[in-house]
Amino acid sequence: MNGKQTRPMTVGELSQRTGVTVKTLREYTDLGLIYTLGRSPANYRLFTADALWCVRWIGELRGLGLTVAEIHELTTTYLEHTGRPFGPALAERLEAARERLRARIAAAEQTLNRIDTFEKTHRAELADAGGSAACWADDPRGCGVRS
Known part of the structure; x- marks a missing residue:
């Protein structure tokens, strides 16, 4: 200070x-x-x-995407003076965070693709402002109607 x-x-x-x-x-x-x-x-x-x-x-x-557990692990390793340099250990954790982020991005892209497919498949039903179109759920009883 x-x-x-x-x-x-x-x-x-x-x-x-x-x-x-x-x-x-x-x-x-x-x-x-x-x-x-x-x-x-x-x-x-x-x-x-x-x-x-x-x-x-x-x-x-x-x-940067590190978990509290990862930060704790880094801190513990550093404080225990295990002889392992802090920089490479941090670099490994950053790579793990990068991979987690890539996986989340891929999952989000898959969800976007499912939304696009759903909208294309159900374009007419989604555009029907009158609500008279059949339910796009494959339920022969209709939407939410219980017999």
Whole structure:
């Protein structure tokens, strides 16, 4: 930091300054992703300004598609000084996030194709403003009619 000591923040203050919910900050703290100074006499969790950086870094990684579990794994590996460099481990997690995103995009494209096919197949029914067209569901009893 800049050498200037600031007063500790409560979890509520950290939430206000970062825009991250108190519940999420507690989860991050419980996972060891953010360290506390301990607790106040009123039993509030207390954080230094370093927590701001941690929360922003977690947000950056989440924004890149990493899961909280992956961030926890990276942090644990780094803190345990396993000798494994952080950069390659992060690169692996980013590739995994990239693959998950590609899979979601492919699934979304399949859904778009099904919508296109459905609309082409049922163009007349979809355009019938009078509602007199037969139901496009293959139900001989009609739409929603129970016999």
